[in-house]
Amino acid sequence: MEHLKYPIGKPDIPENITSEHLEKWTQTLEEFPEKLEKLVTNLSDEQIDSSYREGGWTIRQVVHHCADSHHNSYTRFKWTLTEDKPVIKAYFEDRWAELFDSKSAPIQLSLLHLKVVHAKLVYFIKGLTDDELSKSFIHPESNEEVVLKENIGIYAWHCNHHYAHIENLLIRKG
Incomplete structure (x- = not known):
């Protein structure tokens, strides 16, 4: 079950973030939308409404979640550069995923x-x-300070994490 929930493992952001890390993570962010689109474009509605694991979201919910989450991340970057260590607004991603648009759009x-x-x-x-x-x-939620460099790595991981959810489901279902 843990492998289905975290198919690529949990984020592992190095303490010393190099320019190579940043380039690799930025490239992941740059390529993700096209890569995801290629993965899901030819799926039927039935396939899109399949859950990647028992109790997990459907492919539809995962795709909508990525858009919601990455939109929030972009806003967090802007807040961080225009305010002094802002306390960001968290959101209940599980509740957002249950809204009608996440389940039907x-x-x-x-x-x-x-x-x-x-x-x-x-x-x-x-x-x-x-x-x-x-x-x-x-x-x-954690009162942790998140440096923007780290956040780039977290969101690169987030892209790969949810891509793997969908890809693994497609492989399992043939």
Whole structure:
């Protein structure tokens, strides 16, 4: 069950984040929308409404969740660079996934949203200085300080994590 929940493991962000890490993670962010679209485009509604694990979200919910989550991440970057260590707004992703749009809207809406959000986020990240990348926000659930460099790695992991959920389901179902 743990492998179905965390198919690539939990995030493992190094303490010393190098420019190579940042380049690799930024490339993941840049490529994710197209890669995800290729994975899900030819699926039927029945397949899109299949859960990747028992008690887990459907492919539809995962795609909409990625758009919602990455939109929030982009906003967190902006807050971090315009405020002094802001306490970000957390959200109940499980509740968002149960809203009618997450359960019924065409995935094309979120695939388009991801393309735009990722294009803006990647453009923004590539223009940041090392000092800006070292700024941080506070996550209210843990009171942990999250440095923007780390957040790039977390969201690159998030892309790969949910991609693997869908890909593994498709492999299991043939």
